[in-house]
Amino acid sequence: MKYSQIVGTGSYLPSRILTNNELAQSVDTTDEWIVERTGIHQRHIASNTDTVAGMAAAAAKQAIAAAGIDVNKIDLIVVATSTPDKFFPSTACLVQEQLGINECPAFDVGAACAGFNYALSVADNFIRGGMSKCALVIGSEIMSRIIDWNDRGTCILFADGAGAVLLEVASQPGIFSTHLHAAGQYKDLLYTPSGLHAAEPAYMKMKGSEVFKVAVTKLSLLVSEALDANKMSNSEIDWFIPHQANLRIIQATAKHLNLPMEQVVVTVGEHGNTSAASVPLALDQAIRDGRIKRGQVLLLESFGGGFAWGASLIRY
Numbered sequence: 001m002k003y004s005q006i007v008g009t010g011s012y013l014p015s016r017i018l019t020n021n022e023l024a025q026s027v028d029t030t031d032e033w034i035v036e037r038t039g040i041h042q043r044h045i046a047s048n049t050d051t052v053a054g055m056a057a058a059a060a061k062q063a064i065a066a067a068g069i070d071v072n073k074i075d076l077i078v079v080a081t082s083t084p085d086k087f088f089p090s091t092a093c094l095v096q097e098q099l100g101i102n103e104c105p106a107f108d109v110g111a112a113c114a115g116f117n118y119a120l121s122v123a124d125n126f127i128r129g130g131m132s133k134c135a136l137v138i139g140s141e142i143m144s145r146i147i148d149w150n151d152r153g154t155c156i157l158f159a160d161g162a163g164a165v166l167l168e169v170a171s172q173p174g175i176f177s178t179h180l181h182a183a184g185q186y187k188d189l190l191y192t193p194s195g196l197h198a199a200e201p202a203y204m205k206m207k208g209s210e211v212f213k214v215a216v217t218k219l220s221l222l223v224s225e226a227l228d229a230n231k232m233s234n235s236e237i238d239w240f241i242p243h244q245a246n247l248r249i250i251q252a253t254a255k256h257l258n259l260p261m262e263q264v265v266v267t268v269g270e271h272g273n274t275s276a277a278s279v280p281l282a283l284d285q286a287i288r289d290g291r292i293k294r295g296q297v298l299l300l301e302s303f304g305g306g307f308a309w310g311a312s313l314i315r316y
Ligand SMILES: CC(C)(COP(=O)(O)OP(=O)(O)OC[C@H]1O[C@@H](n2cnc3c(N)ncnc32)[C@H](O)[C@@H]1OP(=O)(O)O)[C@@H](O)C(=O)NCCC(=O)NCCS
Pocket: 028, 029, 030, 033, 034, 037, 038, 113, 152, 153, 156, 206, 207, 208, 209, 210, 211, 212, 215, 245, 246, 273, 303, 304, 305
């Protein structure tokens, strides 16, 4: 049997930090309200010269360095993003060019905030099926460019960043399983219109409290599904690495798992919601600061527009 194993991680955050107090100068909100309802204190915002592909490549370079491999070993690039620099070429092709990797397949996956778990699942299945031996999986987003900065319901939440994971084929898991779902009937609760159709500006729209309720319900079912599929109990999870959308959603899912918050990687306070980048950013942070150690069991999940949601159960 073939499995995939994480051999390196990396991340990138733009240097500009936007605090709640700064936001409160332009929209009718307060630091107290944002912290109480979301857990967010600040977020990183891309500069005019940052690109989604450039941030992805920066995160990828760290992952490649951490793994200590030659870039030309990489035979697959999958990028999760909802904010690509161009409709085409794909962000993955732009990353491939920036990293100087030769002619491997490279493509993007669009599953909004769930994108990283989708991309990880695709790469894992390429490796299990024998089509890849070394896959680069990246989540990269510049959400600040699709935010209506006058909409206090969304501009306080979303932010920019990139995270990357390098997978290699292994004889043992690695990734035990991935679990993906989507339900298009929720398409009107969270969406960004296409800039090609001029009827409305291409800014994100969200019915926040309705998104919140569905997210909590679906994520609780999802994490149980991932454990059940592997006949594991919650006591076997060392680290829960959730999508960083809202601290209250994270706490509700951790409570469902009966996990203390000490075993949950939380970056939402500093990063905000970086959509497809949030899970690999959190994973990389907890690996680099020494919390996550080799051999430990990790549960990753994410949820977003579509709705689409996904989880991955992994031995690191
Ligand atoms: C957006 C979110 C923080 C709003 O919190 P909430 O507790 O649900 O608040 P509601 O939307 O019910 O709004 C409650 C009140 O706060 C107001 N409000 C909304 N945003 C505000 C802000 N930034 N500052 C102050 N007040 C705000 C609303 O206008 C509303 O006022 P009203 O009662 O006078 O009409 C919350 O719904 C949320 O995080 N939802 C999930 C979003 C998410 O995770 N999306 C991404 C999924 S990937």
